[in-house]
Structure formats: structure tokens, C-alpha cells
Amino acid sequence: MRVLRTIVQALFLAGVVAILVRGAMGLTTSTCETYCPFAGLVALYPLLRYHTYTCAMNELHVALFVSLVALTLITKKSFCSWVCPLGTVQEWIGKASRKVFGRYVRPPVAVDRILLNLRYVVLVLVLGLTWTVWQGDLGFRAYDPFYIIFTGFQGHETLWFSIFIGIGVLVAAFFVPMVWCRYLCPLSAVMDPMSRAGFLRLRRNPGLCTDCGICDEACPHGIPVATADEVSARNCTNCLECVEVCPEKGALELTLFGK
Amino acid sequence: MKKVIIIPAAVLLLILVAFATTGAYRVPTLEVEFVEERPAVVKSVEYTVDGLTCRGKSRGFAGMISGVEGIVSLTTYARSNTAIVEYDPTLTDPVEIETAFEGPIAHEDEEDFPFKAKK
Numbered sequence: 411m412r413v414l415r416t417i418v419q420a421l422f423l424a425g426v427v428a429i430l431v432r433g434a435m436g437l438t439t440s441t442c443e444t445y446c447p448f449a450g451l452v453a454l455y456p457l458l459r460y461h462t463y464t465c466a467m468n469e470l471h472v473a474l475f476v477s478l479v480a481l482t483l484i485t486k487k488s489f490c491s492w493v494c495p496l497g498t499v500q501e502w503i504g505k506a507s508r509k510v511f512g513r514y515v516r517p518p519v520a521v522d523r524i525l526l527n528l529r530y531v532v533l534v535l536v537l538g539l540t541w542t543v544w545q546g547d548l549g550f551r552a553y554d555p556f557y558i559i560f561t562g563f564q565g566h567e568t569l570w571f572s573i574f575i576g577i578g579v580l581v582a583a584f585f586v587p588m589v590w591c592r593y594l595c596p597l598s599a600v601m602d603p604m605s606r607a608g609f610l611r612l613r614r615n616p617g618l619c620t621d622c623g624i625c626d627e628a629c630p631h632g633i634p635v636a637t638a639d640e641v642s643a644r645n646c647t648n649c650l651e652c653v654e655v656c657p658e659k660g661a662l663e664l665t666l667f668g669k
Numbered sequence: 670m671k672k673v674i675i676i677p678a679a680v681l682l683l684i685l686v687a688f689a690t691t692g693a694y695r696v697p698t699l700e701v702e703f704v705e706e707r708p709a710v711v712k713s714v715e716y717t718v719d720g721l722t723c724r725g726k727s728r729g730f731a732g733m734i735s736g737v738e739g740i741v742s743l744t745t746y747a748r749s750n751t752a753i754v755e756y757d758p759t760l761t762d763p764v765e766i767e768t769a770f771e772g773p774i775a776h777e778d779e780e781d782f783p784f785k786a787k788k
């Protein structure tokens with residue numbers, strides 16, 4: 411499972427790096443944002459209201475966003491742990507940190523619960539600012555670590571403080587696993603309701619589970635797997651790290667529509 | 670745990686669906702009418718243009734062809750880098766329009782050639 415996921419992650423990461431390198435060589439005008447589904451959400455408002463696209467948004471963004479909604483309904487937030495290159499980089503940094511510290515470093519549960527809601531604030535701010543102050547421009551680019559990092563800190567809206575944001579997220583991911591995804595990513599906030607309903611989810615078999623709790627420690631999102639009958643948590647990305655480490659075969663199983 | 674294959678399969682399928690259905694969301698990036706009254710005869714020419722990647726660039730493109738006498742309208746599609754130009758054939762032709770948008774934009778101390786028609 412882990413090998414399969416790592417191959418898929420590496421392919422998408424290689425894809426954005428290839429776009430970055432080709433762009434630097436002047437072989438393409440595409441950037442990582444050409445394939446970002448979040449732009450599809452931002453594009454919906456002018457598309458529906460004025461029947462036009464603004465800034466660099468276009469029909470591919472909308473189509474990718476619709477596909478993302480469908481993917482999340484089927485497989486929860488698998489986009490984050492199988493596709494998104496920023497998720498991949500943070501996950502690998504988090505794993506390095508886990509090796510160094512011997513475990514994931516996590517904020518206290520009460521703090522974590524509060525911070526989780528920051529994503530909604532970011533989402534409202536981004537959408538609100540885009541359609542007022544930024545006048546339909548993708549002004550969020552300057553604050554978006556995905557754009558900043560995968561344009562090689564050279565994107566045309568990468569400002570001086572963008573460098574700090576990009577590097578800051580990478581450094582922070584060493585100390586708090588998946589820090590951007592968990593606390594700040596507006597796309598993650600949008601996916602929450604679909605993820606909660608996601609049809610493909612983990613189920614714990616209490617008859618086989620020994621309550622060892624190893625799965626809880628392995629989950630980069632701090633989801634309490636060992637006490638759940640079914641993992642319906644909105645932040646579960648179906649990374650299956652919990653299944654990988656579970657010593658009891660069959661104690662954790664993926665189910666589709668409960669089967 | 671065979672069900673894990675559902676995830677990459679769904680990812681691949683939905684990406685293919687997204688690319689296959691982009692046409693369903695196709696609307697112009699920019700539409701500009703350059704004249705108040707359309708001439709009696711109007712012809713149209715379609716260009717695929719390197720550099721025509723967004724609404725801002727489309728505006729720049731419109732600015733570059735706006736000085737050509739006989740230009741009637743412009744419609745751009747950034748996703749496909751397409752520009753459809755309507756013109757009065759008694760006043761201009763596709764070669765003159767192409768020369769106009771391929772020309773340089775003067776910056777402070779250098780010239781920039783932002784657009785190039787793909788042949």
C-alpha cells in the first residue's frame with residue numbers, strides 16, 4: 411500500500427517539478443497553478459455571475475475542481491495524501507521529524523481543535539479578498555506556499571514576504587505534522603463536508619484490535635483510530651499509515667459503503 | 670486490502686474526466702468590441718498565440734491590435750491560447766493583425782515581445 415501511494419505521490423511531485431524546470435527553460439508558460447483545483451473554486455463566482463473567467467483561471471480549473479469534489483466524496487481527502495505535491499513534501503518532512511524525535515510532535519488537543527478552524531478563516535478571507543480588494547485577481551498567490559514553492563520562489567506574484575511563507579511552512583512542517591494542510595489550507599476546508607461523507611473509509615474490527623494504540627501515534631493528522639469503529643473524521647486522507655503499522659492483520663480495513 | 674486500488678483508479682479516472690469535460694465550462698476569457706457599428710462585410714481569423722495565458726494578457730493583446738484600422742472585435746480563450754479576431758477585409762488582413770500583436774511593447778529601457786502566433 412505504502413509503495414503504491416509513494417509511487418503516485420512521486421509521479422505528481424515529479425509532474426510539478428517538470429513544469430517548474432520546463433518553465434525555467436522557457437519551454438512552457440504553464441506553472442503549477444495551471445492544474446490547481448482551488449482556482450476552479452475561485453473561478454465559480456465570476457463564471458456564474460458574469461459568465462467569464464478572471465485572471466489566469468479557466469475551464470480546466472473548474473473541471474479539476476468538480477473532479478476533486480467527486481474524488482473527495484468517493485475517497486475522502488485522498489487528494490491530500492496521494493496527489494497534492496505540497497502534502498507530499500510536508501509528509502516527508504514530518505516523517506523525517508518523526509525519525510529525529512521518535513514520534514510526531516503535536517500541539518495539545520485543545521489548541522489543535524482551535525487551530526483546525528483557521529482553515530475556514532483563510533477560506534473566507536481568500537474568497538472575500540479575491541472578489542473585492544483583488545478585483546478577481548489571484549492575489550492569494552503571494553501567500554500560497556504551493557504557488558510560492560513550486561514556482562521555485564520565482565512566480566510573478568512571489569513577493570519578498572512570500573519567501574518567508576514558503577520556507578516557514580516547510581520548517582513548521584518539521585515541528586507540526588502537515589501544518590499547512592491541517593490548519594491553513596483553504597482547499598482542505600472546502601473538502602471537509604465531502605470528506606465527512608466519503609464512501610471509502612477505514613473500519614476497525616474490535617474483535618481483532620488489541621487496543622495497542624500504535625495506529626493513533628502513526629496518524630499524521632492525529633486522528634484517534636484506536637477508539638473509532640469507523641474513521642469518519644473529516645481530516646482522514648486515506649493515507650493508510652495507520653493500517654501499515656497495525657500489528658493485527660484485518661483489524662483495520664478499508665470499506666466502500668460500509669462493505 | 671484490495672480496495673486501496675480504488676484510490677489511484679479514481680484519481681486517474683477523474684483527472685481524465687476533467688480534461689475530457691473542460692469544453693462544458695468553456696467561456697471566453699475576454700470579449701471586446703472595437704467599433705460601435707459593424708461594417709457590412711466582416712471576416713474572422715483565429716490565432717493560437719504563445720503568451721496569451723490569462724485575462725490580463727488578453728487585455729494587453731487587445732491593446733496591441735486596437736491600433737489596427739478595421740479591427741471589429743476580439744474574443745480570447747486563455748486555456749487554449751486562442752484569439753478570434755473579426756476584421757473589415759477592406760481595411761486590414763490577418764498578416765497585418767499578426768504583425769501588430771507580435772510587435773514589441775516598449776518598457777522603460779527595453780522592448781518586450783509578449784505574443785507570438787503559433788504556426
Ligand code: SF4
Binds near residue numbers: 628629631633635
Ligand atoms: S486515520 Fe489512518 S488513513 Fe486516515 S489520515 Fe490517519 S493514518 Fe491516514
Ligand code: SF4
Binds near residue numbers: 618621657
Ligand atoms: S494499531 Fe491495530 S490493533 Fe492497535 S489499536 Fe490500532 S487498530 Fe487496534
